Amino acid sequence: MRYISTRGQSAALSFEEILLSGPAPDGGLYMPDVWPRIDMARIRITPGMDITQLTWSILALFAGAPDWNRSIERATREAHERFSDKHIAPLRELGPHRWLLELFHGPTLAFKDFALQILAPLMNEALARRKSRALVIAATSGDTGAAAVAALASQSNIDLIVLHPKGRISDVQRRQMTTTTATNVRNIAIEGTFDDAQALVKQLFADRAFAAKHRLAAINSINWVRIAVQSAYYVAACLALKKEQNDKLSFSIPSGNFGNAFAGYVAKKIGAPIGKLIVATNVNDGLATAIAEGKYARGPTHATLSPAMDIQVASNFERMLFEANGRDPAIVRALMDGFAKTGSLRLHPAAHAVLRDVFSANRVLDSETVATMKIVHRQTGLQLDPHTAVGLTATRILGETEDVVTLATAHPAKFLEAVHIATGVKPELPEPLRWILTASERYDTLPNDAAALRDYVEKGAR
Numbered sequence: 265m266r267y268i269s270t271r272g273q274s275a276a277l278s279f280e281e282i283l284l285s286g287p288a289p290d291g292g293l294y295m296p297d298v299w300p301r302i303d304m305a306r307i308r309i310t311p312g313m314d315i316t317q318l319t320w321s322i323l324a325l326f327a328g329a330p331d332w333n334r335s336i337e338r339a340t341r342e343a344h345e346r347f348s349d350k351h352i353a354p355l356r357e358l359g360p361h362r363w364l365l366e367l368f369h370g371p372t373l374a375f376k377d378f379a380l381q382i383l384a385p386l387m388n389e390a391l392a393r394r395k396s397r398a399l400v401i402a403a404t405s406g407d408t409g410a411a412a413v414a415a416l417a418s419q420s421n422i423d424l425i426v427l428h429p430k431g432r433i434s435d436v437q438r439r440q441m442t443t444t445t446a447t448n449v450r451n452i453a454i455e456g457t458f459d460d461a462q463a464l465v466k467q468l469f470a471d472r473a474f475a476a477k478h479r480l481a482a483i484n485s486i487n488w489v490r491i492a493v494q495s496a497y498y499v500a501a502c503l504a505l506k507k508e509q510n511d512k513l514s515f516s517i518p519s520g521n522f523g524n525a526f527a528g529y530v531a532k533k534i535g536a537p538i539g540k541l542i543v544a545t546n547v548n549d550g551l552a553t554a555i556a557e558g559k560y561a562r563g564p565t566h567a568t569l570s571p572a573m574d575i576q577v578a579s580n581f582e583r584m585l586f587e588a589n590g591r592d593p594a595i596v597r598a599l600m601d602g603f604a605k606t607g608s609l610r611l612h613p614a615a616h617a618v619l620r621d622v623f624s625a626n627r628v629l630d631s632e633t634v635a636t637m638k639i640v641h642r643q644t645g646l647q648l649d650p651h652t653a654v655g656l657t658a659t660r661i662l663g664e665t666e667d668v669v670t671l672a673t674a675h676p677a678k679f680l681e682a683v684h685i686a687t688g689v690k691p692e693l694p695e696p697l698r699w700i701l702t703a704s705e706r707y708d709t710l711p712n713d714a715a716a717l718r719d720y721v722e723k724g725a726r
């Protein structure tokens with residue numbers, strides 16, 4: 265498989281190369297040059313096809329590199345051994361036509377573990393094959409950072425710097441990162457929002473000389489491996505609920521950077537019988553507006569109860585622009601250049617139609633999120649984290665008899681305060697994580713300034 269840039273002005277790369285690369289040099293994102301297909305009918309009748317086998321099979325399909333197959337299989341098996349639920353991504357029936365897909369049984373209690381636990385050892389191996397090292401720089405709205413720290417702390421060829429927006433993530437999220445004792449990990453609190461932190465990282469990558477000198481690598485959801493791995497649990501849910509092409513399953517996805525929702529599109533593209541993909545947002549509704557109205561604009565970011573979704577500029581949206589515009593890189597270039605200059609873009613009607621055909625959108629207020637958490641707790645005794653509650657609330661736009669799976673993206677204990685306020689009951693942090701509540705923290709604080717970050721990287725260079 266070859267990977268091409270959404271902006272069409274960079275050379276195509278191999279799977280091994282995209283394991284290690286951030287955005288393409290032309291500013292675009294890498295996409296597979298063709299869509300592979302899975303045969304749902306055949307997979308369904310394969311005895312013992314579990315989510316582990318499904319995940320490595322799909323990733324191997326996207327790798328298209330036989331010399332990586334064994335490593336992909338091993339990385340997936342070892343990753344899933346670190347999950348606390350033997351079903352890895354269990355489906356929980358909430359009521360008629362409504363399920364939760366629990367994606368929070370990994371080591372850091374959020375769905376980010378699915379991809380990062382697999383990506384990290386593969387990156388480390390790609391570096392070993394090249395006798396090289398990399399410096400991963402990641403911006404986090406909370407959960408990516410924790411998942412990256414957990415996944416990369418044991419990788420011998422990788423150093424990690426994580427930027428989080430100061431004071432805008434939960435205590436548990438921050439402590440999961442800042443209590444690490446791994447010597448290859450450094451944390452930075454940026455005085456700004458997640459969008460600011462993400463923009464800083466993008467600026468470092470955009471400086472080709474700097475990026476090459478420090479061997480910068482990315483693990484944000486712009487990394488294709490993350491998208492490919494996440495597409496597997498959509499396929500698994502379709503298989504588990506025995507969906508056929510004429511009996512489709514819809515999903516509601518609590519969305520921020522649009523990585524998870526785009527993974528749903530990928531699952532549909534490779535053959536899963538998926539109906540609607542509901543992009544659920546909080547008041548930071550840039551994506552919802554783009555889907556509903558065809559206009560995508562950079563707006564101010566507001567702090568909400570679902571901080572991992574406090575994002576207005578969703579990095580993966582460019583991938584969907586590429587798809588919706590018939591994979592024409594000239595159109596993507598024009599749209600993204602316009603967006604960089606004016607802070608907004610308008611989709612061509614035909615592209616908007618493609619978007620609306622695949623996605624629906626719904627914007628959920630904090631008050632509605634809390635109401636959903638309360639109702640579900642009262643009716644079922646179940647505690648939802650606020651992100652999952654946004655997703656579940658958004659299913660209101662589908663008919664009551666339509667089957668829809670809400671992705672449960674985080675464990676309620678990651679958002680103790682919000683869950684406590686909504687349900688009156690404080691969720692317990694699972695035992696293996698309790699030590700972080702009292703361990704000492706280690707992080708540096710930097711202003712929202714690219715020069716300061718550059719300087720920080722220079723000073724810490726090996």
Ligand SMILES: *Cc1c(COP(=O)(O)O)cnc(C)c1O
Nearest residue numbers: 407520521522523524572673674
């Ligand atoms: C990252 C995250 C999201 C948003 O996912 P995207 O792929 O960025 O759209 C939603 N919920 C939780 C709990 C997250 O950690």
